[in-house]
Amino acid sequence: MEPMPGRVRKDPMVIVGGGVAGGNGAAVLREEGFPGRVVIISGEPGVPFGRPPLSKTYLRSEEGVDGWYVRPADWWASHDVEILAESRVAAIDTAARAVALDSGRELRYHKLLLATGGRNRQLDVPGGGLAGIHYLRTVAECDAIKAEVGANRHAVVVGMGFIGCEVAASLRQLGVRVTAILPGRVPLAKVLGAEVGAVLAGFHRANGVELLTGEQVRAFEGDGRVAAVVTVSGKRLACDFVVVGVGVSADVPPVTGAPLELANGILTDELCRTSATDVYAAGDVANQLHPLFGRIRVEHFNNAERQGAAAARSMLGSDAAYDYVHTFWSDQYxxxxxxxxxxxxxxxxxxxxxxxxxxxxxxxxxxxxxxxxxxxxxxxxxxxxxxxxxxxxxxxxxxxxxxxxxxxxxxxxxxxxxxxxx
Ligand SMILES: Cc1cc2nc3c(=O)[nH]c(=O)nc-3n(C[C@H](O)[C@H](O)[C@H](O)COP(=O)(O)OP(=O)(O)OC[C@H]3O[C@@H](n4cnc5c(N)ncnc54)[C@H](O)[C@@H]3O)c2cc1C
Structure with a gap:
């Protein structure tokens, strides 16, 4: 580890992103003894938290997100970690070693951790902008879905990846009628294979989800608000609301100066270092050269948590490769x-x-x-x-x-x- 220099540096360690990767990165910087300023810039309100309950227990009103805080709400202030919440980094200048916030404020950095996560892919079809069509990443988006739930409501879930599967399960548990549209024959076949996908399809059918396989959305219809989904084969599904989960892409802020090498996310080496000096990346946004698996961008909680921590240790001078044998979980019913x-x-x-x-x-x-x-x-x-x-x-x-x-x-x-x- 780099010797701790005391509070001699003016420029802070800056972390962009207040999710589980950014939160853990900031916390570990402090916990490993970094004495200088640590600043998190987060596009969301509140303190860093994990998203898993948003498709499960929080969606079903069984718990708040506070159980998923990266550290207790009062930890950040008591450990002198500054959080600039509801602030977005509009541009990064790696030559000037500075980030510009959308408020116009500029902040220079000593080292920078990019933990900006992912952005939901949008369905670009006619009617895609109608009210009642939901995506899920944030607490606010989850609250909007919760507001749709009620007896005799009919939801169409588009996409049966992990988010679609978990939302479909939670909605069924809340008594909502669910029709799910998926392009393949079974959910999650690409990730888990046809055999496991068939098992999951069985779980959903047993719980009353109607699976429309081999289908895609051609258009949404409605007068201001979605009233029906039209599929490519011509089926018209009347519905009260829609939840779309068709994948996530890396959310990379604009960069000038030394460019960041990008390919399905921000490329990093085994130590979470990007191609720009003193710039690191972790979590859903990072495409890491993993010692065991080669290049890999992972969209799961356990990785974000550990990779954020590993990046922080690298920022402090550790030369330990991040070699986590990835794990993830999903709860459905x-x-x-x-x-x-x-x-x-x-x-x-x-x-x-x-x-x-x-x-x-x-x-x-x-x-x-x-x-x-x-x-x-x-x-x-x-x-x-x-x-x-x-x-x-x-x-x-x-x-x-x-x-x-x-x-x-x-x-x-x-x-x-x-x-x-x-
Ligand atoms: C509903 C849901 C359920 C999930 N369930 C599971 C599960 O059961 N198991 C599992 O393994 N994984 C699950 N995941 C995946 C897991 O939550 C993600 O892998 C994890 O959130 C990634 O963390 P992150 O910190 O990299 O990114 P994020 O959590 O996306 O955080 C990124 C942060 O960066 C901020 N940001 C982005 N751009 C900027 C900018 N320019 N300036 C400032 N801030 C910015 C965003 O506002 C956000 O706060 C789930 C995800 C979702 C959405």
Whole structure:
């Protein structure tokens, strides 16, 4: 670590983005002993928080977001971390080492962490601007969806990625009638494969979601407010409101001076450093060169939390590569999905358990190496249940293990006993 110089530098560590990556980055700077000014510039109101409850417990009014604060609300002031809330960085000048806020204010930085997250892709179809068509990323957007919920209401959910699946589940739990439109045959086939997608489709159908597969939206209709969705095959679905979840792209602020190398997000090396001196990136916006997985941009909470912290340590001079074996979870109805590793493609998929019963671990293999695994209702969070099956899968991924597929499929084989990779 760089020796702590005391409060000799005038320019602060500046963090752009008050989500889980930016919040953790700022907190870790302070917790690791950085004594100088730390400033978070956040486009949102309030203190840094995590978004997972917005499609689940918060949407269903079961909890507030305070349980998801990165640190307690009073931690920031008591640790002398400044938060400029509801302020956006309009431009970054890497030559002048300064950011310009949309208020016109300028702030020079000693080092800069970009944790600006993602932006929802918009559906560019006729009627796309009608009232009653919702996207979900912020608390305000979630509140707008909550205001639509009521008995005998009919929602159309467009896209059955994680957000669409979780929103569809929550809306059903709230008694809303749900029709979901998805381009593929099952939800999440690209990420989790057709077999797991079929299990998820079964969960949604069992809970009363009507799945319109192989479909896309051609237009929204309504007089000021959405009243129907028209699909490419010509179906017309009357509805009360719509929630669209068709993907997220990296939200990169404009940069002058030394350019930031971009390709599906901000490119970083293993230490979360971008191509511009003293500029780092973490969370959904960062496309990191990962020691195990190669280039990877991850849109999940656990990564944002840890990568924000790793970037902060790099800003303080650590030379430890960020090599987290990625994990994420999704909750849909009473079902728990836990995923470890990363597999963009795979040439073999092995199931332990039963897809028919909807309780399984699926292993994604490429050339015999376990790249990732998914657990459906198979025990807990690999971070909490360190001896559990999913944690054992994380070890297989980290060690690039090549177990025999038969051993993976066999419930009697202890996953912890599998040999390490070459
Ligand atoms: C509804 C929902 C549910 C989710 N559920 C799960 C889940 O169950 N499991 C899971 O693993 N992941 C889940 N995720 C994904 C997870 O929340 C994201 O991966 C995580 O939020 C990424 O954190 P981040 O800090 O990188 O970005 P964000 O959380 O998007 O935060 C980015 C911040 O930067 C700010 N910002 C952007 N541009 C500027 C600018 N120019 N100036 C100032 N501020 C700016 C934004 O306002 C925002 O505050 C969910 C996401 C959503 C939306």
């Amino acid at each position: 009473e079902h728990k999905v836990e995923y470890v590793g990363h597999a963009a493609t795979w040439d073999d998929f092995v199931i332990r358990g039963s897809a028919d019963e909807g309780r399984l671990i699926g292993f994604y293999l490429q050339d015999g190496v376990v790249c990732a695994a998914v657990g459906i209702d198979r025990g807990g969070d690999p971070e909490a249940d360190l001896d559990g099956e999913v944690a054992a899968c994380a070890r297989l991924v980290a060690e690039r293990a090549r177990p025999a597929p038969g051993a993976l499929a066999d419930e009697r084989t202890d996953l912890w006993s599998q040999p390490r990779g070459a």
